[in-house]
Amino acid sequence: MSAPGLTTVSEAKAFGGKQFVYTHRSEETGTEMRFAAFLPPQADKMDVPVLWYLSGLTCTEENFTVKAGAQRVAAELGVALIAPDTSPRGDEVPDDPDGAYDFGLGAGFYVDATEAPWSAHYRMRSYIETELPALVGQALPLDMERQAITGHSMGGHGALTIALRNPERFKGVSAFAPICAPMRCPWGDKALTGYIGPNRAKWREYDACALIEDGARVPAIFVDQGLEDGFLEGQLKPELLEAACDAAGIRLSLRRQPGYDHSYYFIATFIEDHLRWHAERLGF
Numbered sequence: 001m002s003a004p005g006l007t008t009v010s011e012a013k014a015f016g017g018k019q020f021v022y023t024h025r026s027e028e029t030g031t032e033m034r035f036a037a038f039l040p041p042q043a044d045k046m047d048v049p050v051l052w053y054l055s056g057l058t059c060t061e062e063n064f065t066v067k068a069g070a071q072r073v074a075a076e077l078g079v080a081l082i083a084p085d086t087s088p089r090g091d092e093v094p095d096d097p098d099g100a101y102d103f104g105l106g107a108g109f110y111v112d113a114t115e116a117p118w119s120a121h122y123r124m125r126s127y128i129e130t131e132l133p134a135l136v137g138q139a140l141p142l143d144m145e146r147q148a149i150t151g152h153s154m155g156g157h158g159a160l161t162i163a164l165r166n167p168e169r170f171k172g173v174s175a176f177a178p179i180c181a182p183m184r185c186p187w188g189d190k191a192l193t194g195y196i197g198p199n200r201a202k203w204r205e206y207d208a209c210a211l212i213e214d215g216a217r218v219p220a221i222f223v224d225q226g227l228e229d230g231f232l233e234g235q236l237k238p239e240l241l242e243a244a245c246d247a248a249g250i251r252l253s254l255r256r257q258p259g260y261d262h263s264y265y266f267i268a269t270f271i272e273d274h275l276r277w278h279a280e281r282l283g284f
Protein backbone atom coordinates (compact mmCIF):
# COMPACT_ATOMS: atom_id res chain seq x y z
CA MET A 1 0.00 0.00 0.00
CA SER A 2 1.47 3.36 -0.95
CA ALA A 3 0.92 5.67 1.99
CA PRO A 4 1.45 9.45 1.97
CA GLY A 5 4.53 10.48 3.98
CA LEU A 6 5.80 6.91 4.25
CA THR A 7 8.42 5.06 2.20
CA THR A 8 7.81 1.34 1.86
CA VAL A 9 10.86 -0.76 2.75
CA SER A 10 9.13 -4.11 2.31
CA GLU A 11 5.71 -5.69 2.04
CA ALA A 12 4.59 -9.29 2.23
CA LYS A 13 1.20 -10.97 2.22
CA ALA A 14 0.47 -12.78 5.50
CA PHE A 15 -2.76 -14.50 6.60
CA GLY A 16 -4.69 -12.61 3.93
CA GLY A 17 -3.38 -9.26 5.18
CA LYS A 18 -0.12 -7.42 4.54
CA GLN A 19 3.00 -6.99 6.63
CA PHE A 20 4.72 -3.70 5.82
CA VAL A 21 7.91 -2.02 6.97
CA TYR A 22 7.96 1.73 6.45
CA THR A 23 10.44 4.56 6.97
CA HIS A 24 9.73 8.25 7.31
CA ARG A 25 11.46 11.43 8.36
CA SER A 26 10.69 12.28 12.00
CA GLU A 27 10.49 15.88 13.17
CA GLU A 28 10.70 14.73 16.78
CA THR A 29 13.86 12.64 16.58
CA GLY A 30 15.40 14.55 13.67
CA THR A 31 16.20 11.22 12.03
CA GLU A 32 14.71 8.72 9.65
CA MET A 33 12.53 6.33 11.67
CA ARG A 34 11.41 2.84 10.76
CA PHE A 35 8.31 0.94 11.92
CA ALA A 36 6.39 -2.22 11.05
CA ALA A 37 2.67 -2.21 10.29
CA PHE A 38 0.50 -5.30 9.82
CA LEU A 39 -2.80 -4.56 8.11
CA PRO A 40 -5.38 -7.34 8.40
CA PRO A 41 -7.53 -8.29 5.38
CA GLN A 42 -10.44 -6.24 6.77
CA ALA A 43 -8.37 -3.08 6.14
CA ASP A 44 -9.09 -3.46 2.39
CA LYS A 45 -12.69 -2.41 3.09
CA MET A 46 -12.73 -0.36 6.30
CA ASP A 47 -10.68 1.46 8.89
CA VAL A 48 -9.49 -1.09 11.46
CA PRO A 49 -8.59 -0.77 15.16
CA VAL A 50 -4.93 -0.59 16.17
CA LEU A 51 -2.78 -2.42 18.70
CA TRP A 52 0.54 -0.69 19.36
CA TYR A 53 3.42 -2.96 20.39
CA LEU A 54 6.48 -1.39 22.01
CA SER A 55 9.63 -3.50 22.06
CA GLY A 56 12.36 -3.99 24.64
CA LEU A 57 16.07 -3.36 24.94
CA THR A 58 18.19 -4.11 21.84
CA CYS A 59 15.12 -4.47 19.60
CA THR A 60 14.12 -2.82 16.35
CA GLU A 61 10.71 -3.02 14.69
CA GLU A 62 11.74 -6.45 13.44
CA ASN A 63 11.92 -8.60 16.60
CA PHE A 64 8.18 -8.59 17.33
CA THR A 65 7.27 -8.73 13.67
CA VAL A 66 9.23 -11.88 12.87
CA LYS A 67 9.24 -13.67 16.24
CA ALA A 68 5.92 -13.14 18.05
CA GLY A 69 3.62 -14.74 15.47
CA ALA A 70 0.91 -12.16 16.11
CA GLN A 71 -0.31 -11.81 12.52
CA ARG A 72 -2.57 -14.91 12.37
CA VAL A 73 -4.83 -13.84 15.22
CA ALA A 74 -4.62 -10.14 14.25
CA ALA A 75 -5.92 -11.14 10.79
CA GLU A 76 -8.74 -13.15 12.34
CA LEU A 77 -9.74 -10.32 14.68
CA GLY A 78 -9.25 -7.53 12.12
CA VAL A 79 -6.78 -5.45 14.11
CA ALA A 80 -3.72 -3.62 12.79
CA LEU A 81 -0.39 -4.02 14.57
CA ILE A 82 2.06 -1.11 14.70
CA ALA A 83 5.57 -1.93 16.00
CA PRO A 84 7.94 1.07 16.15
CA ASP A 85 11.71 1.05 16.62
CA THR A 86 13.07 1.55 20.16
CA SER A 87 15.30 4.59 19.59
CA PRO A 88 16.45 7.03 16.96
CA ARG A 89 19.24 5.66 14.74
CA GLY A 90 21.96 7.09 12.53
CA ASP A 91 25.54 8.34 12.59
CA GLU A 92 24.46 11.61 14.19
CA VAL A 93 22.71 9.89 17.13
CA PRO A 94 24.87 9.46 20.25
CA ASP A 95 25.13 6.03 21.87
CA ASP A 96 26.12 4.73 25.29
CA PRO A 97 29.82 5.64 25.67
CA ASP A 98 30.65 2.04 26.68
CA GLY A 99 28.41 0.50 24.03
CA ALA A 100 26.12 -0.99 26.71
CA TYR A 101 22.83 -2.46 25.49
CA ASP A 102 20.70 -0.76 28.16
CA PHE A 103 21.18 2.89 27.15
CA GLY A 104 21.38 4.82 23.89
CA LEU A 105 20.72 3.04 20.60
CA GLY A 106 18.01 0.41 21.01
CA ALA A 107 17.22 1.75 24.48
CA GLY A 108 15.23 4.97 24.15
CA PHE A 109 13.03 4.10 27.17
CA TYR A 110 10.07 5.99 25.62
CA VAL A 111 11.14 9.29 27.23
CA ASP A 112 11.79 12.79 25.92
CA ALA A 113 15.39 13.33 27.02
CA THR A 114 16.18 16.68 28.57
CA GLU A 115 19.92 16.15 29.13
CA ALA A 116 22.64 16.82 26.54
CA PRO A 117 23.69 15.19 24.30
CA TRP A 118 20.61 12.92 24.34
CA SER A 119 17.93 15.63 24.16
CA ALA A 120 18.58 16.41 20.48
CA HIS A 121 17.33 13.04 19.18
CA TYR A 122 16.00 10.87 22.02
CA ARG A 123 12.36 11.99 21.90
CA MET A 124 10.63 8.62 21.80
CA ARG A 125 7.79 9.76 24.10
CA SER A 126 6.61 12.48 21.73
CA TYR A 127 7.35 10.30 18.73
CA ILE A 128 5.09 7.48 20.00
CA GLU A 129 2.47 9.62 21.74
CA THR A 130 2.01 12.28 19.08
CA GLU A 131 3.98 12.18 15.84
CA LEU A 132 3.60 8.57 14.75
CA PRO A 133 -0.13 8.29 15.58
CA ALA A 134 -0.82 11.45 13.55
CA LEU A 135 1.18 10.06 10.65
CA VAL A 136 -0.32 6.56 10.57
CA GLY A 137 -3.81 7.92 11.22
CA GLN A 138 -3.48 9.94 7.98
CA ALA A 139 -1.60 7.43 5.87
CA LEU A 140 -3.15 4.04 6.76
CA PRO A 141 -6.73 2.71 7.01
CA LEU A 142 -6.84 2.87 10.82
CA ASP A 143 -9.69 3.71 13.18
CA MET A 144 -7.81 5.93 15.64
CA GLU A 145 -10.82 5.98 17.97
CA ARG A 146 -10.05 2.35 18.75
CA GLN A 147 -6.45 2.06 19.94
CA ALA A 148 -4.84 -0.23 22.50
CA ILE A 149 -1.23 -0.66 23.55
CA THR A 150 1.08 -3.42 24.74
CA GLY A 151 4.81 -4.04 24.95
CA HIS A 152 7.64 -6.10 26.34
CA SER A 153 10.13 -5.28 29.11
CA MET A 154 11.31 -1.70 28.37
CA GLY A 155 8.37 -1.61 25.93
CA GLY A 156 6.04 -2.86 28.68
CA HIS A 157 7.18 0.13 30.71
CA GLY A 158 6.49 2.29 27.64
CA ALA A 159 3.01 0.83 27.16
CA LEU A 160 2.04 1.24 30.83
CA THR A 161 3.32 4.80 31.18
CA ILE A 162 1.93 6.00 27.85
CA ALA A 163 -1.49 4.48 28.62
CA LEU A 164 -1.52 5.92 32.15
CA ARG A 165 -0.72 9.39 30.78
CA ASN A 166 -3.27 9.08 27.94
CA PRO A 167 -6.22 7.09 29.30
CA GLU A 168 -8.67 8.73 26.89
CA ARG A 169 -6.71 7.49 23.88
CA PHE A 170 -6.11 3.84 24.76
CA LYS A 171 -9.05 1.54 25.38
CA GLY A 172 -6.74 -1.14 26.75
CA VAL A 173 -3.21 -1.66 28.07
CA SER A 174 -1.32 -4.89 28.60
CA ALA A 175 2.32 -5.90 28.93
CA PHE A 176 4.75 -8.80 28.80
CA ALA A 177 7.37 -8.79 31.56
CA PRO A 178 7.27 -4.99 31.93
CA ILE A 179 9.79 -2.90 33.85
CA CYS A 180 7.16 -1.94 36.42
CA ALA A 181 9.04 0.68 38.45
CA PRO A 182 12.01 2.16 36.54
CA MET A 183 12.78 4.48 39.50
CA ARG A 184 13.51 1.39 41.58
CA CYS A 185 15.68 -0.77 39.30
CA PRO A 186 19.17 -0.47 37.76
CA TRP A 187 18.00 -0.26 34.10
CA GLY A 188 15.59 2.55 34.93
CA ASP A 189 17.97 4.35 37.25
CA LYS A 190 20.64 4.46 34.55
CA ALA A 191 18.22 5.53 31.80
CA LEU A 192 16.40 8.21 33.79
CA THR A 193 19.62 9.65 35.23
CA GLY A 194 21.12 9.83 31.75
CA TYR A 195 18.11 11.07 29.78
CA ILE A 196 16.26 13.19 32.38
CA GLY A 197 18.98 14.16 34.88
CA PRO A 198 19.40 13.75 38.65
CA ASN A 199 16.11 15.37 39.79
CA ARG A 200 14.03 12.30 40.66
CA ALA A 201 10.80 14.33 40.83
CA LYS A 202 11.00 14.60 37.03
CA TRP A 203 11.26 10.82 36.70
CA ARG A 204 7.79 10.18 38.06
CA GLU A 205 5.99 10.62 34.74
CA TYR A 206 8.15 7.77 33.41
CA ASP A 207 7.38 5.27 36.18
CA ALA A 208 4.08 3.34 36.05
CA CYS A 209 3.94 2.88 39.84
CA ALA A 210 4.73 6.55 40.52
CA LEU A 211 2.12 7.66 37.96
CA ILE A 212 -0.50 5.53 39.73
CA GLU A 213 0.59 6.87 43.15
CA ASP A 214 0.22 10.38 41.70
CA GLY A 215 -3.36 9.71 40.58
CA ALA A 216 -3.15 8.31 37.01
CA ARG A 217 -5.86 5.74 36.33
CA VAL A 218 -6.84 3.18 33.70
CA PRO A 219 -9.78 0.79 34.13
CA ALA A 220 -7.73 -2.41 33.84
CA ILE A 221 -4.24 -3.76 33.14
CA PHE A 222 -3.28 -7.24 31.89
CA VAL A 223 0.29 -8.48 32.49
CA ASP A 224 2.03 -11.79 31.78
CA GLN A 225 5.31 -12.48 33.59
CA GLY A 226 7.49 -15.58 33.23
CA LEU A 227 8.78 -16.98 36.51
CA GLU A 228 12.08 -18.14 34.96
CA ASP A 229 12.76 -14.65 33.61
CA GLY A 230 16.31 -13.75 34.62
CA PHE A 231 15.36 -10.06 34.97
CA LEU A 232 12.32 -10.67 37.19
CA GLU A 233 13.70 -9.85 40.63
CA GLY A 234 16.42 -7.35 39.76
CA GLN A 235 14.70 -5.25 37.09
CA LEU A 236 11.01 -6.01 36.46
CA LYS A 237 9.43 -6.19 39.95
CA PRO A 238 5.76 -6.89 39.14
CA GLU A 239 5.01 -6.98 42.87
CA LEU A 240 5.46 -3.19 42.93
CA LEU A 241 2.83 -2.75 40.18
CA GLU A 242 0.58 -5.14 42.06
CA ALA A 243 0.89 -3.04 45.24
CA ALA A 244 0.33 0.24 43.38
CA CYS A 245 -2.76 -1.12 41.58
CA ASP A 246 -4.14 -2.60 44.82
CA ALA A 247 -3.78 0.72 46.62
CA ALA A 248 -5.40 2.61 43.73
CA GLY A 249 -8.21 0.15 43.03
CA ILE A 250 -6.99 -0.58 39.48
CA ARG A 251 -8.00 -4.03 38.25
CA LEU A 252 -4.68 -5.77 37.47
CA SER A 253 -4.69 -9.24 35.98
CA LEU A 254 -1.10 -10.41 36.63
CA ARG A 255 -0.41 -13.94 35.45
CA ARG A 256 2.79 -15.46 36.81
CA GLN A 257 3.70 -18.08 34.24
CA PRO A 258 5.81 -20.97 35.61
CA GLY A 259 8.83 -21.97 33.51
CA TYR A 260 8.74 -19.08 31.01
CA ASP A 261 11.76 -16.80 30.49
CA HIS A 262 12.17 -13.29 29.02
CA SER A 263 12.39 -14.34 25.38
CA TYR A 264 10.09 -14.12 22.38
CA TYR A 265 9.14 -17.77 22.97
CA PHE A 266 7.28 -16.45 26.04
CA ILE A 267 5.69 -13.64 24.02
CA ALA A 268 4.74 -15.96 21.16
CA THR A 269 3.05 -18.28 23.69
CA PHE A 270 0.78 -15.60 25.16
CA ILE A 271 0.33 -12.98 22.39
CA GLU A 272 -2.97 -14.56 21.36
CA ASP A 273 -4.39 -14.05 24.87
CA HIS A 274 -3.38 -10.39 24.76
CA LEU A 275 -4.90 -9.85 21.31
CA ARG A 276 -8.19 -11.42 22.42
CA TRP A 277 -8.20 -9.42 25.68
CA HIS A 278 -7.76 -6.19 23.70
CA ALA A 279 -10.37 -7.30 21.15
CA GLU A 280 -12.97 -7.59 23.89
CA ARG A 281 -12.20 -4.11 25.19
CA LEU A 282 -12.02 -2.48 21.74
CA GLY A 283 -14.94 -4.39 20.28
CA PHE A 284 -13.11 -5.89 17.33
Ligand SMILES: N[C@@H](CCC(=O)N[C@@H](CS)C(=O)NCC(=O)O)C(=O)O
Binds near residue numbers: 152154
Ligand atom coordinates in the same frame (compact mmCIF):
# COMPACT_ATOMS: atom_id res chain seq x y z
N1 LIG B 1 20.69 -10.61 26.77
C1 LIG B 1 19.99 -9.66 25.99
C2 LIG B 1 19.44 -8.60 26.91
C3 LIG B 1 18.46 -7.76 26.24
C4 LIG B 1 17.12 -8.47 26.10
O1 LIG B 1 16.81 -9.52 26.69
N2 LIG B 1 16.31 -7.85 25.30
C5 LIG B 1 14.95 -8.32 25.15
C6 LIG B 1 14.03 -7.17 25.54
S1 LIG B 1 14.47 -6.56 27.15
C7 LIG B 1 14.66 -8.70 23.71
O2 LIG B 1 13.53 -8.66 23.29
N3 LIG B 1 15.71 -9.03 22.94
C8 LIG B 1 15.57 -9.29 21.53
C9 LIG B 1 15.06 -10.63 21.13
O3 LIG B 1 14.96 -11.55 21.98
O4 LIG B 1 14.73 -10.80 19.94
C10 LIG B 1 20.89 -9.05 24.95
O5 LIG B 1 22.01 -8.66 25.30
O6 LIG B 1 20.47 -8.97 23.79
